Amino acid sequence: MNIKQYLDSTYLKTASQAGLSEAENNDVVKKAITEAIVEGFKLIMIRPEYVVLAKEMIQKASSTLLIGTVIDFPEGKSSIEDKVKEANQAIDDGADDLDFVCNYEAFKNGEIALLKQEIVYGTQIGLAHNKTVKWIIEVAALSDKEIIQLSALIKNIVISNFKEEDYASVFVKSSTGFYRTENDLPNGATIPAIIMMLENASPLPVKAAGGVRSYEDAVEMIRLGVKRIGTSAAKEIANGENTTNQY
Template sequence: MNIKQYLDSTYLKTASQAGLSETENEVVVKKVITEAINEGFKLIMIRPEYVTLAKEMILKENSNLLVGTVIDFPEGKSDLKIKIKEANEAIANGVDDLDFVCNYEAFKNGETELIKQEILIATQIGLANNKTVKWIIEAAALNEKEIIQLSALIKNIVVSNFKEEDYTSVFVKSSTGFYKAQNGLPNGATIPSIIMMLENASPLPVKASGGVKSYEEAIEMIRLGVKRIGTSSAKAIANGENTTNQY
């Protein structure tokens, strides 16, 4: 198994979150992109402002590395117009994957029609531009019933409105990795949450993101059926090392 082709190497910290200047943070981003190119990972997941930089570096190295970015990150509660604006800007900059944060708080509050519209319209924009779309449900913010319901809702919208050949391009994704879970609980992918997502999102693929910290955990996720793994420790995982990184 080539585990590297399951790994979305991820760096999503702002300069302030990393305790760096903007210039220093860009140096880190460049390092992560270079590592992803050299290691042959599936994708580099970065913030929208670095998409153009990544595409330029990848083109220069004649690499097949894909570029993904996050939309309405990390809380997902912006108006749909904001999500669309961010997505269109990323598309114009050459992004390959659009990872939207679903408005999970609205979902928890019973605003189902808002969620349906958000998923339908944003997915239409992504697929119309030949992009892979991923919907981050923030599993740590949901209870088991909500994980099941939101995964199924996304699946039902895609199956009802898009062609079967599009299904593999719309993922349900577990986590941002930035959610502050209470009482030290996991803030990312767990085996129970991933199983619920797999069972209720099928035939859509699932991405496990946040909390996968070792080669063994990554392999277990792949054996369960996930098609992508998002991690800020892709090289360590690929090399069979453990990591303490949180996302």
């Protein structure tokens, strides 16, 4: 199976997180973009400040590589106004996919009206500009019951507010890859979590992010029904190699 068009090649570390200077981290981003172009991946997923750079490199290479970026990353706690502002800037800069971190803490605290509002506003902005929107639910921060409930809630909000032809452009996504778990438990996509998401988010598509570390893992996710996979080791996975990368 050629899995490259399922893979969102991902680099989301800041310079400080990577232990690099800003210039060195910028070089890592450039390398990731170049690799995604050469390998023919679906998308390069980068932080908002690198979208303009990616756009320039992709245009220069006459590539069809898509650009994705994260909104309110990684905690999802910002106001709706801040989320909207960040999304609009990403659109202006040339992003194709907007991966919002939903306010999962608000959800856990029962603030459902707030969550509904940000999902409607964020999705409206993306769809109005023909962008793909993904809502990151951070499965490692949720119980199984909460994964089921939040996946279903996002689905129901989208179905209630948008047209059927829009559903394929609104994903539910598993993880940021940056959530800190206790006792070194998985912080990304697991098979049980993805199954719960698929069963409860449908007809919205699902993106598995974090924890996919081999070609076999990726194929299993695809066979389950996942439409996109986020990984910082896209080349290794596509080439059938295992990786120890955490995302």
